[in-house]
Amino acid sequence: MAFVSKILRQKVPLGRLLSYQSLYECTENHGLVPPSGSTHQSIIEKLSGNSTNTVENMMTGKVLSFSQIADDTLKAAAKIKACGVKPGDHVMLFSPNNENYIAALIGLMSIGAIPCLANPAYTEYELGEICKASDAKFLIGSKANGHVAKKISEDQNVPVLCNVDDLPEFSSGCAPISELYPADLDDVAVIGYSSGTTGLPKGVQLTHGNLAYQRTMVGYEKVFPSLGATQALIMPWYHAFGFTQLSLSIEISSDIKFLSHFDPAIFLNTIQTHRPAVLAVVPPILLFLAKHPAVAQFDLTSVKECISGAAPLTRDLINELMTKHPNLTGCRQGYGMTETTAGAVFQMTGCTKHGSVGTPLPFCKFKVVDPKTDEAVLDGGSGEILLGGPCVMKGYYKNDKANSETLTSDGFVRTGDVGTVDKEGVLYITDRLKELIKVKGYQVAPAELEGVLTSHPGIADAAVIGIPDERAGEVPKAFVTPSPGANITEEDVKNFIASRLSVEKQLGSVEFMEAIPKLPSGKILRKDLRKLEESRRK
Numbered sequence: 001m002a003f004v005s006k007i008l009r010q011k012v013p014l015g016r017l018l019s020y021q022s023l024y025e026c027t028e029n030h031g032l033v034p035p036s037g038s039t040h041q042s043i044i045e046k047l048s049g050n051s052t053n054t055v056e057n058m059m060t061g062k063v064l065s066f067s068q069i070a071d072d073t074l075k076a077a078a079k080i081k082a083c084g085v086k087p088g089d090h091v092m093l094f095s096p097n098n099e100n101y102i103a104a105l106i107g108l109m110s111i112g113a114i115p116c117l118a119n120p121a122y123t124e125y126e127l128g129e130i131c132k133a134s135d136a137k138f139l140i141g142s143k144a145n146g147h148v149a150k151k152i153s154e155d156q157n158v159p160v161l162c163n164v165d166d167l168p169e170f171s172s173g174c175a176p177i178s179e180l181y182p183a184d185l186d187d188v189a190v191i192g193y194s195s196g197t198t199g200l201p202k203g204v205q206l207t208h209g210n211l212a213y214q215r216t217m218v219g220y221e222k223v224f225p226s227l228g229a230t231q232a233l234i235m236p237w238y239h240a241f242g243f244t245q246l247s248l249s250i251e252i253s254s255d256i257k258f259l260s261h262f263d264p265a266i267f268l269n270t271i272q273t274h275r276p277a278v279l280a281v282v283p284p285i286l287l288f289l290a291k292h293p294a295v296a297q298f299d300l301t302s303v304k305e306c307i308s309g310a311a312p313l314t315r316d317l318i319n320e321l322m323t324k325h326p327n328l329t330g331c332r333q334g335y336g337m338t339e340t341t342a343g344a345v346f347q348m349t350g351c352t353k354h355g356s357v358g359t360p361l362p363f364c365k366f367k368v369v370d371p372k373t374d375e376a377v378l379d380g381g382s383g384e385i386l387l388g389g390p391c392v393m394k395g396y397y398k399n400d401k402a403n404s405e406t407l408t409s410d411g412f413v414r415t416g417d418v419g420t421v422d423k424e425g426v427l428y429i430t431d432r433l434k435e436l437i438k439v440k441g442y443q444v445a446p447a448e449l450e451g452v453l454t455s456h457p458g459i460a461d462a463a464v465i466g467i468p469d470e471r472a473g474e475v476p477k478a479f480v481t482p483s484p485g486a487n488i489t490e491e492d493v494k495n496f497i498a499s500r501l502s503v504e505k506q507l508g509s510v511e512f513m514e515a516i517p518k519l520p521s522g523k524i525l526r527k528d529l530r531k532l533e534e535s536r537r538k
Contacts (some may be wrong), residue, residue, distance in 0.1 A: 416432055479513050
């Protein structure tokens with residue numbers, strides 16, 4: 001099967017893209033076979049009978065073999081089923097990375113339930129909102145955030161099945177299920193959460209076909225030529241990037257050394273001790289590796305390549321990183337979103353165009369269009385990036401309005417990012433239409449913060465934008481109009497947000513103003529606020 005653009009008017013050798021096309025696709029498949037089989041079936045097959053490879057919690061030292069996880073998964077599936085969970089039920093999985101997380105996640109899929117993957121740092125307010133929006137019938141929490149799950153359970157009458165930490169005890173005495181749920185590729189496997197291009201978090205329905213497509217990428221030599229025998233995983237597994245890393249590591253039977261959260265000393269010692277060849281992380285961690293003085297105390301020479309995702313990686317940071325770590329042969333980045341099951345575009349092996357995000361992955365395609373007309377932008381001009389292929393989600397759960405705004409009639413997803421393509425078909429992200437703020441790779445929707453801010457009795461109106469931050473990439477800044485007679489301070493505003501929203505949504509600064517700039521329709525003129533900030537930095 002050749003993945004050549006259907007609109008190309010002339011023949012080109014495989015592996016090359018014509019200049020300035022209206023559609024860009026990967027033109028070589030290297031023998032990759034389109035995916036088949038459900039996620040849980042594939043992962044359980046890789047885990048079963050493998051007592052050699054292990055998953056190790058670097059925070060606690062707890063180690064489980066792949067075969068033990070397979071057994072735990074099938075027992076957990078049996079217990080969860082016995083608790084009344086049925087095929088199609090939505091179950092909120094609300095936990096940091098944990099050696100039992102895999103069994104909970106795949107166990108749910110194995111009986112046809114749909115895991116809804118929530119950020120374990122969510123507050124009661126945040127988890128409560130997505131729990132309602134997802135129609136979750138059950139919760140699985142963790143010891144770290146059990147109080148939050150308990151409160152939501154009481155408020156919404158949603159039973160808590162167990163804590164992930166206690167999953168083996170929860171399912172002890174259960175015989176493993178003998179048959180896996182027969183899911184089709186088009187069936188929803190998991191629901192993640194994304195703010196899309198704007199607005200509040202929405203449930204992204206990813207199918208077994210979407211997830212199988214990502215696992216297929218390990219067979220593509222230009223993406224992962226040598227991942228190595230050990231993977232050091234720091235990205236959270238509820239996140240599309242983290243889940244992809246986890247499933248690819250299982251797919252190639254690598255030993256997995258993971259952290260539940262970023263701890264600099266444990267992270268660096270993990271690399272020094274277990275010597276992974278490749279690190280897949282977000283730009284703030286690469287910034288840490290490039291600048292923090294503690295890094296020099298550890299031997300990181302095993303790492304030959306870094307792979308970055310979830311947020312833009314600058315050319316300057318790449319150069320600084322590779323200068324400080326001469327053992328690195330490359331630092332490549334990919335591009336995608338939760339709506340595209342993580343990556344759809346990637347810098348292939350050998351790509352030296354630092355600052356670009358590369359070319360389409362196999363099976364995938366993109367185009368750059370005028371955001372007002374949807375006409376293709378040619379000759380290297382800038383336009384909105386649209387992504388297509390088997391990576392594209394089935395749609396947002398019960399959100400027709402967001403689906404119509406995000407998904408095109410020909411199967412592309414609007415990214416809200418602005419890009420340009422050079423003559424070799426390499427994509428560059430240059431700006432964005434979307435309002436999202438990217439804090440350490442996490443999406444923060446201004447509308448969510450504004451809704452919380454204006455619920456404060458001392459705040460009459462508010463607007464939020466992202467401002468540059470060296471460590472986080474961006475941080476939210478709030479512009480606030482106080483209510484008449486209110487005596488409110490910046491600390492008051494920050495504390496109010498801190499009491500309701502998770503850590504990545506905390507305000508970097510607050511500015512008080514008489515009125516928020518808006519159109520007559522009431523839409524906030526964020527671009528005017530951004531221009532104001534930019535003028536101050538010049």
